[in-house]
Amino acid sequence: MSGPHISPTIADLRAQVKDWRRQGLSVAMVPTMGALHEGHLSLMREALSRADRCIVSIFVNPAQFAPTEDLDKYPRQLERDIERLAEVGVQLAFTPTPAEIYPAGFATKVSVAGPSAGLETDFRPHFFEGVATVVTKLLLQAAPDCAVFGQKDYQQLCVVQQLCRDLDIPVEIIGAPTVRDEHGLAMSSRNAYLDEAQLTTARKLNVILRTASSAISRGADPEQEAAKAGQALLDAGFRSVDYVAARESGSLGPWQPSAEGRLLVAAWLGSTRLIDNVEIAAVA
Amino acid sequence: MSGPHISPTIADLRAQVKDWRRQGLSVAMVPTMGALHEGHLSLMREALSRADRCIVSIFVNPAQFAPTEDLDKYPRQLERDIERLAEVGVQLAFTPTPAEIYPAGFATKVSVAGPSAGLETDFRPHFFEGVATVVTKLLLQAAPDCAVFGQKDYQQLCVVQQLCRDLDIPVEIIGAPTVRDEHGLAMSSRNAYLDEAQLTTARKLNVILRTASSAISRGADPEQEAAKAGQALLDAGFRSVDYVAARESGSLGPWQPSAEGRLLVAAWLGSTRLIDNVEIAAVA
Incomplete structure (x- = not known):
């Protein structure tokens, strides 16, 4: 069992994807914040059933956390995450630093009305702006044919579908069912x-x-x-x-x-x- | 002199670009609002000097006009514009309707801070949001290798460069010099x-x-x-x-x-x- 190729930079990611495209291979993506559990792995299996190659991004996105939220304590366990990618057979882990995603002078925001109204937004007002901006970037960095998101974050899934339709990002967004433990608790x-x-x-x-x-x-x-x-x-x-x-x-x-x-x-x-x-x- | 292919829809535009890509041809784009003059033609010549094929979009973007501005009286002269594209040798005119660009339920905005601060924004507060959103869409619809914008709209050029860098849109943005009449008046x-x-x-x-x-x-x-x-x-x-x-x-x-x-x-x-x-x- 060989582990995934690890791309810490956008340039390396793009070089790898370009190489796959040259070989005529299709590409799926699963954006994550790491701390991978069985729910994430099911998204990756879905991705691998739909494309020849699967990219998993692992990036704890500061832009979607409010100052009062759990950015600092959010679980980070890159080594264990990479092992899990290897188990499932994911070919590429994209593991950028915050500075790679948001370089000095970064100044652009993507905001989605419609499905982002209410619910999470009432309690986390800038959450979906942070999500929409980073998802736009990740999809344009990797340029996959499809990307798989969990129905667990259902409002996020709807926002991402709206965003890709509205900005004409040429990708199919797939919502995969929530994985639960034997008592029905959603994996998180x-x-x-x-x-x-x-x-x-x-x-x-x-x-x-x-x-x-x-x-x-x-x-x-x-x-x-x-x-x-x-x-x-x-x-x-x-x-x-x-x-x-x-x-x-x-x-x-x-x-x-x-x-x-x-x-x-x-x-x-x-x-x-x-x-x-x-x-x-x-x-x- | 044969005229450009005319694509009124995103699907037709993408089919044409896909066909060019299959032939290994490079593609440049010049986004315009039509009413083409010598300044626009110079952008197209620049585009054609850099790529095998040139797409010119002609779309009077309602999102960048305020209700008090000249959207209704903005000059529209599609037939004459197409003739000018033919003169320069442009291969494709993308002429979408507003409903093709902003279908019912459209809900996404791209906003750029940094270079959009002050100047035009002080007098046209939503102008660059309208520009940034439509330029993002046009570039993702056509997926050109490069796009040429006039230095005449210098702040717009800076906003578009910032936007493409920030959202990782894989395109080179080129600023082309302002064309002036013999008295120095910028073409507009x-x-x-x-x-x-x-x-x-x-x-x-x-x-x-x-x-x-x-x-x-x-x-x-x-x-x-x-x-x-x-x-x-x-x-x-x-x-x-x-x-x-x-x-x-x-x-x-x-x-x-x-x-x-x-x-x-x-x-x-x-x-x-x-x-x-x-x-x-x-x-x-």
Whole structure:
């Protein structure tokens, strides 16, 4: 098992991709912030099923963290991450420094309205601007045929799809299903912050969400069900709930009973913020 | 003399470029808003000297006009423009509709700080956001090896260079010299709005600018010289002066006597706004 080629610079990344293109190979990309878990690995397997070569970027993007957030303590474990890429058979790890991505004098921002309205933006106002800017850069640096993002960060997936459509970035964006542990807890790098008792509580998040989603797709009022789910989270031991909200899939506009929807949540366990989401089937 | 291929859609443009790439041909682009004059043609000649094929986009971009500006009366003369492309030997005219560029639900903006600060932005606050967004799209639609912009719109050229560097758009941006009539008046589509008397006044703009630039590069105070030039414009018959300002070349930061600079002006003749700029040689 040979490990991936490691490109710390854009120039090296581009040289590698150019070489693949010369050989007629297709290329997929999985942008990550490292601290790789089974959820990330499933994105890479999806990528490898769609293209001849897979690039995984590992970059903890300062632009998407607010000054009060966990940029400094965000888990970094490059050596272990590279081992996991080798296990899955990823061919290239792009591991730029912050200065490689944001050189002195950097001055450009990409912002997306539409699906970025509300939800995460109400609590992390500059988050999607940071995400949109770095994703634009990564996609233009690597120029893959497709890129795979997790449905776990569903609003982010919708923002990235909108962005690529709007800016005519020639790439197919694929949303891959959330990987969960045997109790339904969505895999997340931030789960590493949780102690045993918090983990037990965290596992109730998805159960509560699925209960509400089923009720909504059987015709219950989405706002009432969201409110009930929020209360159930507090009762289960969550410290606070940022939002529980039903939205239309894709656009994230107001939910329509006749269309596929998504029920999204963000809630706090101690000082750890967890997010999750599930489908709402269209009301028959 | 056969005319250019005309692509009204992104899909047709991309098919044509793909075909050229398959033949190993290099591609240059000149983004325009049509109403083509000798200045534009010089950009196309520059483009054709650098690449095998030249694409000219003709798109009056609504996003860079404020509601009070001249979007509706901006000169449109597609048939004549296409004839001029044929004269120069341009191979492709990209002529999208506004709906092709901004389909329903469009929600993304590209904004550039740095060189967009002040000057035009003080008077047209959303201008460069409109320019940056459409230029990003056009460059990603056509994917040329290089794109040629006029130094006439010097601040725009600096913003586009910053944008492409920051977003890693794989294209070389070339700034081509301003074409002037025999009296020194910079070619501009908006010159078509001027009557004979205004044209006579307009021709003094560049003379006044060059006088100030020479004085500054001989050691005179740039703010004083800019103020004197502003007064000279009013004395010559300009209705008002938005700015006359000395800046560092490229960054458009504060002008330094030891570096190359640029003296930039925007001034009104009746209801027509003219801009121009000249180099300031470094003080020896």
